[in-house]
Amino acid sequence: MTNNKIILEIKNLNASVANTQILKDFNLTINMGEKHTLMGPNGSGKSTLANILAGNPEYIVDSGEINFLGQTLLDKAPEIRACLGLFLAFQYPVELPGVRMWQFLKSSLDSQREYNGKDPLSTKDFDSILNECAEKVDISQDFLKRNVNEGFSGGEKKRNEILQLTLINPKLAILDETDSGLDIDALKIVSNGIENFSSPNNSVLLVTHYQRILNYVKPDYVHVMIDGKIVKSGDKSLALELEKKGYDWLSKK
Amino acid sequence: MNNKNVISRNTKLEDNNYKWGFDFNFNPDNAPKGLSEDIVKLISKKKNEPKWLLDWRLKSLNLWFKNEDNEPEWANIKFPKIDFQDIRYYSSPTNKPNPKSLDEVDPEMLKAFSKLGIPLEEQKKLSGVAVDAIMDSVSVATTYQKQLEDAGVIFCPISEAVQKYPELVQKYLGSVVPYSDNFYATLNSAVFTDGSFIYVPPGVRCPVELMTYFRINELDTGQFERTLIIADKGSYVSYLEGCTAPFRKTNQLHAAVVELIALEDAEIKYSTLQNWFPGDKNGIGGVYNFVTKRGKCAGKNSKISWTQVETGSAITWKYPSVILQGDNSIGEFYSVALVNNFQQADTGTKMIHIGKNTKSTIIAKGISAGKANSTYRGMVKILPSAKNARNFTQCDSLLIGDKCGAHTIPYIEVKNPTAQLEHEATTSKVSDNQLFYTQQRGISLEDANYMIVNGFCKGIFKELPFEFAIEASQLLRVSLEGAVG
């Protein structure tokens, strides 16, 4: 389901965190409607890439380009990137004590709507959209009354990220290990969320360690990242090969 | 209630976040600057006071002169020495103080308060809230008089109460905060000008929220108001206090005394939104807020709760306290104190347990941003007579950035072994991860910060009357401007 409109183009990206270079001449292009999977051993720089794309100020771009829907992201604040349609499901979602889910989600949606020239939703309209989304990812009303991620189990935090994905409906979803630490039921809910989201008018970059989620989410491309760059790209069969052989055969080349 | 704009007045002041900084041009009736017996006599005469009150003022003044050089220095605040002779102790913005009805209120004054978001005219007044508006030293209007009269509730300027209900005033004035209590309370007792008086008769639940709105307008004027609230047996009253001051380069002194008395089975709920001018970004100007607030649960089963949201003033020094004298009485203190830029706050509470089965709860949230410093100072004292007393204290500090400070100083004194005390304290930071996570959802950095701080304060805001809680949270937003980024 791809068309040739480029949604994300990363060229010769070098980036560092805490004064250590992590991404090394990184290149990746994602077209509208495509699902890409990024795999690689721990510490290879997958989350660094995700943070760089979302604009986390702790991570520094040293050189290179990132274009998103035809404009550079490098000069844009994280909230602007979000409003342009870039969504990151965090590997470690953050707790916001005392901040109600409802309020957080409504502010998020209203703020993005405002940026895109739309009026804020009425409470009633928002509630009906939120309830619909919550149902899709099997999240209860009680859950929505809680504070953002506060006291959530690991699985609940991941499902909350998928709820936000469903609600915000971005152009590009970057999912950083959203599948890790989930039991099989939760994994199905999360995978369903991703598959339901995916359409010809958006794209997915799924960061994962495990081939297991690929039983549910069907990627168009699989990339292997080692030591800050992509060392091999292929289709779904590459993931199965990795599952059998591990990463060593790629890094030793 | 329809008082959405009680504090969030929309007038913008250039170059400053403080939105209430404009001043009004009246023809004030000013006393000369300086403190003397003559000034005290002048104030007393202006207010046509009985001799016992003048004598009390003079007694206070003499004591103050004796202690003049003993300004308290124990608080964790720093400021240049105040020249008490350079302050004006009486300023009336209108030459018709204490109007009998709204028709007598200076129309300019009505306009001024309307600009502040406090419409006083009958047709526009805040619904469900009776307002006593005080500008500088004088009370200019009190709304909802008729409804209150029908219920038998007295809500009027204290100067009027002195005329109309002298026995009540004489009986209770200074009964909770004696004139000799502390440096600023002594000063206040000598020169207090106006403030509110409330009396709720036995068994009456006050039909509306009572609110006093304080504003310092005159340059170099101190505000020394005196508030006295008496809830008679089995009565209930909820009182709100809001404050602003214009943008001034010099510091203004505010030294109020508030006394609450709850008799048997009575309850007083006292809420404050304090938004005095905090000084500019460089720490110039701002109000010194040195206030003595104390309540006495005099009767059994009585209850007093203080809820305060303090975002203003260059320096805050205040400890709303409760003396739990009646058996089974309850004292509560809920506080949010936010300091930004160069603000300093040393604030907290005292709970003094005297009666049996008395219970107190203290929840204090301190927020520090910029280069500001805040100290929570709390005392829980259990006297030998206070069998089965209980206290729960929770102090949480939130830091924004790394140049600010927060300190917690609890004092505990237990003289009865049956007492049960719990104390919890936490310090946290608004983390970069929290801000980034929120921003990633499309919310600006300032809004993200505000949302996180608001979450931290939630437990306190729910203690405020609903509309006031909205105001409080808006006040917080304004006070946080420039705190991140």
Ligand SMILES: Nc1ncnc2c1ncn2[C@@H]1O[C@H](COP(=O)(O)OP(=O)(O)O)[C@@H](O)[C@H]1O
């Ligand atoms: N915030 C950070 N501060 C310091 N080092 C970091 C930070 N984030 C990542 N790193 C380092 O960067 C490298 C890549 O990490 P990461 O991008 O998290 O890898 P992956 O997601 O592929 O496991 C690791 O060596 C990690 O320790």
Ligand SMILES: [Mg+2]
């Ligand atoms: Mg990672």
